[in-house]
Amino acid sequence: MDDRQRLDKATAGLEPPFAVLDMDALRANAADMARRARGKPIRVASKSIRCRPILERVLAMDGFAGVMAFTLPEALWLVSTGLRDVLVAYPTADREALRALGSDSAAAREITVMVDSAEHLDLIDGLGLPHPIRVCLDIDAGFTAFAGRLRAGALRSPIRRPDQAAKLAAAVVARPGLRLAGLMSYEAQIAGVGDSLPGAYGRLVRWMQGRSRRELAVRRGRITRAVRQIADLEFVNGGGTGSIEKTASERAVTEVAAGSGLFHPRLFDFYRSFTGRPAAMFALPVVRKPSPGVATVLGGGYHASGAPGPTRLPQPYLPPGLRYDSDEGAGEVQTPLLGEAAGDLRVGDRVWFRHAKAGELCERFATLHLIEGDQVVEEVPTYRGEGRTFL
Missing domain, CATH: 3.20.20.10 (Alanine racemase)
Incomplete structure (x- = not known):
């Protein structure tokens, strides 16, 4: 069972958007x-x-x-x-x-x-x-x-x-x-x-x-x-x-x-001295197919702080091979995704993303679903889920 299958199996009872922690x-x-x-x-x-x-x-x-x-x-x-x-x-x-x-x-x-x-x-x-x-x-x-x-x-x-x-x-x-x-x-x-x-x-x-x-x-x-x-x-x-x-x-x-290394977001993929495992991810649902080679997911505009640019966008992670449309990028209410994998996606499928940074993901979600193996074992509140927004 590959990671996408494992994540999909673990969260089969959840309706995206949602965030998980492996x-x-x-x-x-x-x-x-x-x-x-x-x-x-x-x-x-x-x-x-x-x-x-x-x-x-x-x-x-x-x-x-x-x-x-x-x-x-x-x-x-x-x-x-x-x-x-x-x-x-x-x-x-x-x-x-x-x-x-x-x-x-x-x-x-x-x-x-x-x-x-x-x-x-x-x-x-x-x-x-x-x-x-x-x-x-x-x-x-x-x-x-x-x-x-x-x-x-x-x-x-x-x-x-x-x-x-x-x-x-x-x-x-x-x-x-x-x-x-x-x-x-x-x-x-x-x-x-x-x-x-x-x-x-x-x-x-x-x-x-x-x-x-x-x-x-x-x-x-x-x-x-x-x-x-x-x-x-x-x-x-x-x-x-x-x-x-x-x-x-x-x-x-x-x-x-x-x-940050605990969650290992996208920006920490580029170091020679260590290699981490992606732990924090979020899933978005495919909601339409504008054309055979495009799959559009709901939401997705979770840009990271810092100097603006492509490195501040979430990474379409699973299935592999997806990329953003250069004219739309990651949008507030919809995000078109291109690439060979987009042709295989259907309405109702989910796409897994990694945030560019770590904790900023939790400003978008009230809970984290904790995954052990191929099961969700617990749901815990983020700061936002506890009614706390400090910045």
Whole structure:
């Protein structure tokens, strides 16, 4: 029985559109990620999961500890449900959420918020909160070359040098209402960019990543040493799914962050150092046949965030050999699919897709149907299914 037959059999009683999670694939991906981390704990990126029951299951696996949330309201909610050790990966200007954090002693113990400037410190400290707030310094991990004419990596923190990090750390320590808990730096140009690409562009990516890894390992070590002279740090976090083994090899790093590799979306097919198994998929029904070589499915316009382009579209996965119409692409209410396989599809058949990214799929579906072998064994709510939409 091939994968399409297995998925169709498991979900025969469901009416598409729906989303599934292949638990055998998820467990295999988790085990491989833990192996790559070389004994260092993986903090689970909730943005890539967006399903609380799955977060809980992953955290119960060997090699995983702590959550990296994407908003403070999300972190507050997760802690209220019993999860612990939650790092908010992005700075917040949500005064109401900060007041809730600083007024709850349990939440204040479990949640760490991100800062990268004195302005963030002023905002938090100015609220006069009854409980001290744990903070983490976000360090720029981007790569620059040719006197700054080339830059690769996300535009995140303005803190790049050891002296800048030490100055901000000293400003945190000087404020009784704040506690410096850790450092974080995310090398998006390595962790989020596949290196298994053909031609000149692929060679450029591999050159950039090699240079960036060496530069960042030195700089991250120097920054960590400078900050540790000012305050004890509980953790130094770095990396992502695409760089787990590389980031974990750095002495300064105490934990890595990852999440997308659990679902293994389309964008993670293009790495040389690891191969995952597609775990999260969604099914759409064929609803009409405009011509013998075209099969049109309902919906499908689930574009991924980031710079627009073909790589942000879901992948028509099963049956293989389907492609988008260049004039329509993936549409909000209908998506025509072309290719030899389209001729064999009939109204009522289903087409299986993979999202370009991981957790963004869960913003489209209230539940995930969990598959073991060729059976659906459970249905669990996504964040949206629990009535939670944080962004």
